[in-house]
Amino acid sequence: MLELRGITAGYDPRDPVVRDVYLTVADGEAVGLLGPSGCGKSTLARVAALLHRPTAGTVVIDGEPARGWRHRAPREQRTAFGVVFQQPRQSADPRLRLRDLIAEPLRASGRSRAEAAARVGELAAAVGLSEELLARRPHEVSDGQLQRACLARALVPRPRWLICDEMTAMLDASTTAALVAVVEDYRRESGAGLLVVGHDAALLDRWCDRTVRWSTLVPNKEDASPRKAT
Amino acid sequence: MTVLDVRDLSVRFRMRGGREIAAVTEASFRLGPGECLALVGESGCGKSVLASALLGLLPGNARTEGSALLGDLDLLAADERTLARTVRGRRVGLVPQSPAAHLTPVRTVRSQLEETVRELTGVRGRVLRTAAEAAAERAAFPAGHLDRYPHQLSGGLAQRAATALALVGDAPLLLADEPTTGLDRDLVDRTVDELRRHADAGRALLMITHDLAAAQRIADRVAVMYAGRIVEVADATAFFGAPGPRHPYARGLLDALPERAFTPIPGMPPELGDLPEGCAFAARCPRAAAGCRAVPDLADGVACHHPHPAAEEASRA
Amino acid sequence: MGNRITRLRASGLVVAAVVLAVLVVPLAFPLDEQAVDLAAKLRQPGLSHPFGTDEVGRDLLLRCVYGLRVSLLVGVVAALVATVVGTAVGALAGALGGWADRALMRLVDLFSSVPHLLLGIFVVALFRPGVWPVIASVAVTHWLSTARIVRAEVLSLRTRPYIDAAVSGGASRWRVAVRHLLPGVLPQAGLAAVLMIPHAIWHESALSFLGLGLPTHQASLGNMVNSARGSLLAGDWWPTLFPGLFIIVPTLAVAGLAGAWRERLDPRRRSELTL
Structure with missing residues (x-):
């Protein structure tokens, strides 16, 4: 079970974008988090993946509190999470070929080249990337193809939890459906839990076991974004 | 036709x-x-x-x-x-993909609208202000927000500001x-x-x-x-x-x-x-x-x- | 467009010729630094001395080539040292953040607050004249801008989602720095290094011209321009002109190549010459 307990987080401690949020994802469960853009849901997703230190609150993973954030989190806690972000261009190191991009988490944990190559082959087939595409660099492929590679990279360490932050916001309907199918296959096969952050209610309702609305998580909705006028 | x-x-x-x-x-x-x-x-x-x-x-x-x-x-x-x-x-009026990037970040919506109105219609002087306000109104951009800078606008308002600019020339x-x-x-x-x-x-x-x-x-x-x-x-x-x-x-x-x-x-x-x-x-x-x-x-x-x-x-x- | 390519080719040719000349000529024509031939002093450029001779009868062409060799050595080594130091400081400041960043950047500010020629003069004054003090002097004063550029680049790269993805994938701090951050800043740092070579050459010449750089008997472009001042007043133009050209033309060529490189890195930024 993944529990976010009383999370307050943001970039300016005087004006946090997330205030005192509680959220739970059970093993094997898919939870959608629905909210307007700029509401702070991406920050919450980064906190859940141990990538952003909250100013208050804890993340509890299978009963064990997170022991740190970013590099201070032990490797086995960090790699329990696979993350996919909205913008594939920003999420891929522009110098790495797709093959190396996908293998990066395995290489980072000291796995051999041969072992990494085998696992990359498996995942490339799952996300629909050909050998020819694996040899290209990010600027030589489309957004959809690059997002496929980013998803494969997230799945490579066999994470217990998958966090998809607006994974399909830039993609067309067919690529969206294809990536969701890959995530669902993984979830079924591995029993991993899933947190999907997005702003498309139709998509989240169709994809997830339950959808949580951001407005129900935040104690005082008016406080959420006081400076933006609508 | x-x-x-x-x-x-x-x-x-x-x-x-x-x-x-x-x-x-x-x-x-x-x-x-x-x-x-x-x-x-x-x-x-x-x-x-x-x-x-x-x-x-x-x-x-x-x-x-x-x-x-x-x-x-x-x-x-x-x-x-x-x-x-x-x-x-x-x-041809262009409604752009990312309105926030389409607007000049260091100038208010009003000044950008006035410039476009002056450029496209030749209106000058005191009438310019009312012409720009009329242009904003056509795109349902609230007059109270005209003196804001693009970063102070929500995504929806930025889109309306960009649309207002696209509509000025009556294309x-x-x-x-x-x-x-x-x-x-x-x-x-x-x-x-x-x-x-x-x-x-x-x-x-x-x-x-x-x-x-x-x-x-x-x-x-x-x-x-x-x-x-x-x-x-x-x-x-x-x-x-x-x-x-x-x-x-x-x-x-x-x-x-x-x-x-x-x-x-x-x-x-x-x-x-x-x-x-x-x-x-x-x-x-x-x-x-x-x-x-x-x-x-x-x-x-x-x-x-x-x-x-x-x-x-x-x-x- | 055609113009740009012509300029690029000309720059490349000059740089290639310079490198070839400073490598080959000294093998074929050894230079005796102390040799004086007063019978042949201040000869006009001609067949036996294409650049003429100086006020003690030494062949100016040969001395120009030797001077260029010293200048290039100083320029390249000083630029390399400055770039390595600047990249290290900038990358550390950017990657560590917090108090380490503040301390390192205050150090940079401290160095920057002293006019850099003055600081350079101070450094050479601590040692006996020679090539290494000049290199140290130029390096000490030129790593600052590289440190700033590299730090800014690291700070902007650090917030990219692909760094988040690497952290989440289990990459250590070291791996993130070496595999994802450093390769991202190396093109900028390399460009800064090449742009620094002409600047360093000018500094060497300036220090030598002021009599603070290389020993006065050594063939150096700055020394030659300095010692030619007297004869220039007497109307003998060649001892000033040729060493001067040897400073200007190769540095422009290197700057031209660096400019082309910069345009490749970022086509929106038009090349401007920074000397």
Whole structure:
């Protein structure tokens, strides 16, 4: 079970974008988090993946509190999470070929080249990337193809939890459906839990076991974004 | 009456090493006043290149063929001077993809609107202020926010500010290039509803989008683009409702929607620099047969050797 | 466009010729630094001495080539040292953040607050004249801008989602720095290094011209311009002109190559000459 307990987080401690949020994802469960853009849901997703230190609150993973954030989190806690972000261009190191991009988490944990190559082959087939595409660099492929590679990279360490932050916001309907199918296959096969952050209610309702609305998580909705006028 | 008449428009990019990219191939469509045509397709299918071609904003290594008549002016043949002085803003209003990036960050909405009004209509002095406020009102941009800077605006208001700028020149053709990318659903609805309102006021609206729900909401007709070609042009009601699209690719796109079957089209679109012989969709198509090795012509609104039946055929069957 | 390519080719040719000359000529024509031939002093350029001779009768062409060799050595080594130091400081400041960043950047500010020629003069004054003090002097004063550029680049790269993805994938701090951050800043740092070579050459010449750089008997472009001042007043132009050209033309050529490189890195930024 993944529990976010009383999370307050943001970039300016005087004006946090997330205030005192509680959220739970059970093993094997898919939870959608629905909210307007700029509401702070991406920050919450980064906190859940141990990538952003909250100013208050804890993340509890299978009963064990997170022991740190970013590099201070032990490797086995960090790699329990696979993350996919909205913008594939920003999420891929522009110098790495797709093959190396996908293998990066395995290489980072000291796995051999041969072992990494085998696992990359498996995942490339799952996300629909050909050998020819694996040899290209990010600027030589489309957004959809690059997002496929980013998803494969997230799945490579066999994470217990998958966090998809607006994974399909830039993609067309067919690529969206294809990536969701890959995530669902993984979830079924591995029993991993899933947190999907997005702003498309139709998509989240169709994809997830339950959808949580951001407005129900935040104690005082008016406080959420006081400076933006609508 | 026709506002925009695009005939056999092709765009080729010449790349290093003599490679050629067929971004748009023989695209034809017409657009009348008060009409909204949605040009839909996956990213990278060539629809944004088509928009750039209409605005004369293609890079230097691009070559165009065919014609795009706006009244009696061929947009493809016009020189940069004509385009800059008489076309952009005056005869074609552009609603941009990311409005926040389209606005100058260091100037208020009012000053940008006033500058555009002065530039396009020649209004000066005290009248300028009221003219700019009127322009804001036409795009439903609240007067109370005119003195704000772009970063102080929400996504919806930034989109309205950009639309207000596009409307200043009272252009007969509005070109909206992915106007809803990254917006929330209710903001998408509001944005496209406003675009529809401008079409209802007599303008022709060409909306380029990969958001099928947005297209369904406001389009009169839908043009589907695949691998640089328009593979289907259809009435929006028939396309999104019964009997549905006739081209297998268009059917596949609709079936991928979470509101429908949520099943992807197998495979990925071909590269525009390395198109297969014959029908570009054949490799992914459930109806493909031997005859698909020839490129199908766009006939009766669909470019397919084995299309799904049209409305009248469907009712007869 | 054609113009740009011509300029690039000319720059490349000059740089290639310079490198070839400073490598080959000293092998074929050894130079005796102390040799004096007063009978042949201040000869006009001619067949036996294409650049003429100086006020003690030494062949100017040979001395120019030797001077260029010293200048290039100083320029390249000083630029390399400055770039390595600047990249290290900038990358550390950017990657560590917090108090380490503040301390390192205050150090940079401290160095920057002293006019850099003055600081350079101070450094050479601590040692006996020679090549190494000049290199140290130029390096000490030129790592600052590289440190700033590299830090800014690291700070902007650090917030990219692909760094988040690497952290989540289990990459150590070291791996993130070496595999994802450093390769991202190396093109900028390399460009800064090449742009610094002309600047360093000018500094060497300036220090030598002021009599603070290389020993006065050594063939150095700065020394030659300095010692030619007297004869220039007497109307003998060649001992000033040729060493001067040897400073200007190769530095412009190197700057031209660096400019082309910069345009490749970022086509929106038009090349401007920073000397």
